[in-house]
Amino acid sequence: MIPLQRPPLQPRLAAELARATERIRTDGPNTAGGRAAWRRAVRPKAQLRLMLRQMAPGLERCMYCGDNLGTDIDHFEPIAQAPLRTFDWQNHLLACAHCNSNRKRDRFPRDPATGDGLLVDPCREDPADHLRLYLDSGAYDPLTVRGAATIEVFGLNERPELVRGRRMMFAVVKALLLTWRAAATSAEAAEYAAALREIHHADVLRTVLALRRRRPLALAVLGPDVLDALDRLAGADPGLSA
Template sequence: MPVSDKTQGLLTQWTGRVRTAGGTSKSAREQWIKARTPRKHVRTALESMTRGAVRCMYCDDSRGTDIDHFQPLENAPLRAFEWSNHLLACSYCNSNAKRSQYPVNADGVCLLVDPSAEDPADHLRLLLKSGLYDPVDKSAKGEETIRVFGLNRPDLVKGRLDAFFRACSNMRDWHRLHQDADPLADRLAKALLDSPFIDVVHAMTRLKPGVEATVVGQVTVPALDAWRAAHSVSLRVGQQRVRRGAADANCIEGVVDDTLANDDHCCQGRAGWRSNDPAVITMQNYGLTWTDPTGTPRSSAVAYDEPSAQDRKADLKNAGCTSVQIVAVRPGELPEPRS
């Protein structure tokens, strides 16, 4: 997802200053510290791409407070102001975990998953029953990404396990509200999609039918099936992919006993990964407005793809709601109730 022309112009200008100052890591760091306005523009753009309470793009737990250079200034000083080299990170992931690490193989290819340019699911999978990440097929990138970002540090593992139990409970609550066409269902769904460790929820949606009962429990399976129908958005060729975190597993496979989930790369809500391909277009989101059976105007608290919006419209009509309308919205926006 490109930045505005004004922001890109600033970044280009300050790249020139780094080059003029010698193009060294020292000059890059000095110019970066001076560049208050470009840093503000970059932070604003990055924050607009994060979920919930501005989550760290690496661990998806803590608040993103730092602008991290994915390829460190020590390795690539002239990328100090390159938009594609910026990610929003928490202070722990940036200063304690990753720091200036940038492992490469014998051919000089980076061994870290770049969440702005590739699908982490090609190298990482989440084990829901343990809360641990595991490299796919012993992927070197997967192994190094887990190590460098500390994706399996104890606090994150515990957080994912807690998030898994909460997600099962919240999904069952959501299902009951959804069946009654209660508008609170949309609000609960939004809260769940904006919660930390959303990788857990998305891993749940990708469990195979023969495995899901073992993982989430039979009592949660009907809710999980309904959630898939309402909130799973398949990224098709030509849709915009926006920046995601190393552990933001919108497409990471949920597994149990090494049984992989369906490899259809489902994504939910507003999350995804960014593409630098200029030919890629933006995915259209939709919200709904309606009047409930009591005569109260309502609107959806989450965005849908078009098929899911049509399904939601049918559910609302079947529940006795009137004036049900599907409204096209921009990413990050939702419709207002119509009086």
């Protein structure tokens, strides 16, 4: 997971979502009513999906696993638990079918003492504050209770394809950095930089970029050639600096 920026809604869409919420409130908010209203909302859902696709990592990847194509609008706090948030833009994330329908479903673990949700919202906080990615293994280590809940709900370490994919993507990132450094033309270099921005598992690239702040560790993990390429790229392309 990586932090994401949520753009503001257009006034017309915001007003339409507010009216839909008010109808749910008037009818008496419940799970069935919220789900029925969501099914009927064809036009606003299409607009929301477009906005989520534009803010998703890489090539419209799932905002949770970062691997699969984001196909579903997920209600971060499920309709079953918060029907009045059915049309809340701050409650919408783009998810793959596996994360949304197979893993999360209506799960939303809460702190037993406060009732606050425990899942990490990448639009409200930096997932790196709760999850540490180990590049050599491709596995996540929880730094907080919320990180542990997020790993468990989305199966970030249980799904072998995710762990292996992150490990392999680390090799791809290193290769792209070296290839970028060796590019013969600026156009060729731009192509490799663009490939870095759009890779699957954007969390791998972000972890590599963050290593620049920890020089001894970066040298040990990346090696001198890759670290040199990373420094040069960060200097040449501010969009690829952590």
